[in-house]
Amino acid sequence: MASKPPVSLKDIAEAAGVSTITVSRALRGLSLVTPDTRRQITEIAHRLGYVPNQVASSLRSRKTGLIAVVMPTVAGSIFSDTVNSISNELGKAGYQIIIGESSYDIEQEQAVLEALVQRRPDGVIIAGVNHTRTSRELLSAMNVPVVEIWDMTEDPVDSLVGFSNRHAAYEFTLALIDKGYRRFAIASGPMERLNRAQQRAEGHGEALKFKGLRSFGSIVIPHFMGMLSSGETLLKFVKDNPELDCLFCTNELIAIGATVQCRRAGIKIPDEIAIVGFGDVEAASIIDPPLTTICIHGAAMGQEAARIIRDRLAGKTEERKILDVGFDIAWRGTA
């Protein structure tokens, strides 16, 4: 297992009889090098199996080409559209992403952020607008573009691409009431300490109140246990509360689970009970009946956030942006 020592710019420079900086320039395509010299250098670099050391480059140039992306989770389908579109959009510009998972917990988010920051990312995209004080300070102190996503506030750390969870839940509830539903219960997923679930619940509640309705119950699935087992719990809840006519889920996955399990138990949806979700993952459209839900523009948020980062880093713009991508209601089979 004789391991050859790694090849550096210096080795190439010696072989080519030029200085390291010339090699560096040639390999970076810096057009101040004679085509002839460049060709020779490229050839030698290739022959020697040279692999540029981006660590050294990053240290000296203070550019890592890394964008930190902090999400509650990347498991499951909720945030994967967002992460993918970020990755694709930034990939075009030669950036790599490093992902951190906050596990829906701002303390954990801070820990993750503290780790990521040490790698000196050139930018940060982070889900949510509710962070610890230290996290906010950290984000500001980094002096790189920061884009918060998946939420809305008047007072972002830097730029923001999101939507109002509260408003979406509010409007959706109004629309459901318009459709004739009156006796709602609300089901929440694992209570996010990042509190987007809570905002959704509040928006729902406000809409009820505005229409003079009261809530007929609520249930929380404390630790997320997979779609089907959450669904079992909700099936029991639905059976125990026969007066309900609509189960408002603040989380897509439990809505899917509930729909599947209720259907398997022979409950007619939406006739006996309507079920609605929040988020529109792909699985929502393959179940029967397909889920009526709020469609969140995860990919669009990712893409816009990535663009903002890219443009800022390219010096194209200085300004901070606040972008509301809104939401749609996807009327399908469950309500």
Place this chain on the structure above:
Amino acid sequence: MASKPPVSLKDIAEAAGVSTITVSRALRGLSLVTPDTRRQITEIAHRLGYVPNQVASSLRSRKTGLIAVVMPTVAGSIFSDTVNSISNELGKAGYQIIIGESSYDIEQEQAVLEALVQRRPDGVIIAGVNHTRTSRELLSAMNVPVVEIWDMTEDPVDSLVGFSNRHAAYEFTLALIDKGYRRFAIASGPMERLNRAQQRAEGHGEALKFKGLRSFGSIVIPHFMGMLSSGETLLKFVKDNPELDCLFCTNELIAIGATVQCRRAGIKIPDEIAIVGFGDVEAASIIDPPLTTICIHGAAMGQEAARIIRDRLAGKTEERKILDVGFDIAWRGTA
């Protein structure tokens, strides 16, 4: 927007009246520092808002704490279990992962690899065993542990944690024949140039041949277009071939799509036609009927691969490992 200059070890050293190396040692917890000194240093570092620069650290120590993970895609649910378990397992040991997508193409894989290698990862986990010559050379030349996953071969680059796609398809087909199915057609997803789909098709074909059966047709969904639209294509195929009694899909997503669309078209599954998948994603169990499929141990592969990397980097073991995690057949509703 006055941006304070970043704080370095030197700044802390000066403030504490010690040398930078002492600060470095104190902050890394290297137990050669007086508790008193350490406390003082920690306090100052905190007060100054010191953020260690891992780029500099990586350059000098030749350890980046980064593990490169190369997968065909991270969109969708197929590989996400694997990536998550890798991330979790390595996270425990303080490693970060950087992901590259090969898009089911070994040329693209090579390009991705060439980019990742420049960041000097401490290890590599890569899907598949079929790589370009250059990729293999690159992997060897890196002199870091490499684990190939999701496939099987006698001749891995280094370590290997996988299963035989061919064998799984072979055994599954035999089991289906045992169940009484005779008139099979095979449906493939986007033809992977990384050729795992092909191995599955071959295993299926060999089993038929072994039992003296012929294939009743085949169809390829060339570009993956989502579960439901693939399903439409397959629904048409099934309608056009009424003699079939089992549709063998080499890809879970198209199996789900086919099942959903056939069912919506009123075709009785499995009575009129059986449909089986390959891979067992979560969505397979929420459709009706739930999909009979080969259960691949994606999370287990990820975890084992991560462990091998971790142990090798901790110097716990030198040896290369080949691990076959096998597969299970999940008999559910569609066959």
Place this chain on the structure above:
DNA sequence: TTGTAGGCGTTATCAA
């Protein structure tokens, strides 16, 4: 237990 010296591989800066 602490410190000195130097270098990891690259690129910014300034000079030729």
Place this chain on the structure above:
DNA sequence: TTGATAACGCCTACAA
């Protein structure tokens, strides 16, 4: 168009 010099921030090696 090319080069010399130094520095990015940290840690290895060796010495005290």
